[in-house]
Amino acid sequence: MTDDRLTQVLKGNASAGVLSWPAGMTADAALREARDAGWETAVLDLSGVSDKAGLMRACAVALRLPDWFGANWDALADCLSDLEWWPAQRGRLILVRNWQAYATVRPEEWGILQELFADAAARWRDSETGLVVLMALD
Template sequence: MTSSVELPELPDGELPGLFEGTVPPGVYRCASVGPDVLMQAEAAGWVGTVVDLTGAASKADFMDRCATGLELPDWFGRNWDALADCLTDLSWWGETDGYLVMTAGWRDFEQAAPQEADTAAEIFTAAAAYWAVRDAHLSVLLG
């Protein structure tokens, strides 16, 4: 199982590398996320969004925040399998050069619901690996 605590940090100044391909796609912890990251993603031809986990303390909270932040399709079943399905079939998000999911409030969620955070990290990691061998990559920043 992927422990969210063991995920690598995105080094300072390496964000452009995600979009340029010099930093491999994947799941990274980061200090914070902000609107400038979305602007950089858009400028690179990527689609990006923020999932705000501020105050999330359960799986249900996490799923609700994902449904809202990612604007998941109506068929999203608010369970781990459905999240994995959505993240490996991004047709609902449109075609692009890459996909960027950023979270805000990850560390608080991780402390409030460590098992759920680990499961979410595992799903994010599997989805990033799935997209790593395709034309459009997926990266997740846990801030």
Template sequence: MSASFDIDLNDPARGGVFFVTQDDIAALDKAAGKYPLRSLHIDLHGCTDKTSLMRHLNDALHFPESFGDNWDALADSLRDLSWLKASGYLLLIVHGETLRDASEEDFDTLLDVLDEAAEHWFDNQTPFFAFVALPESAFDEADA
């Protein structure tokens, strides 16, 4: 499914949470170079539950020391990001299937939190995109 992306990553109205393949991440990262966005890479390889998810996200996003390692703290932090000064944010999340397969509930909650963050940033006219990479087979299953 690898493709070149012709999406205006500078348009807050286009923001949100999107599923892509692992191969699409490089194209998205390249496309992001055209815009003054903060591109943040999050690797969920080995992430099997909420505890490891919070650790992976903290490692990638460098949350403040006061980060509480819970869903509310994650939601608050993703709606702030003041320590990562930028005109917009592009989260490139790889190996999403690791968490999805190990804990579907935590994966779904993560998607909800990301979606709420995208809505917040839209309301503030700031681009916010979260691209979650899944294997090609996940799209084959969805088409079946």
């Protein structure tokens, strides 16, 4: 276990949000630590995603979005601001993997996604079931 911001969030000693990658922690270790702390987790893998439609499909599958998800920015924002479809007792962690190529090819869309994650994390920051978004570097 590392003494970083993620660990402090999972212990309830710091606010959730979009976090910098934890020093010395692999993606698998971050997921394991979150699950061990009783957090719900999802892995959004953007391997091979090269456009908005692919991103929306990846989000729908990885996050297990509700049937009413409309596969657009507004619908994704709605899903992330109302997490009743994703019950959690402690919190929720979204680990985003293999995002670098998408961010390079579609920088404007990547910026929108980052904004949506930041807004959602801020919305849930002070709740009992915070939302953490980690961008995996490994």
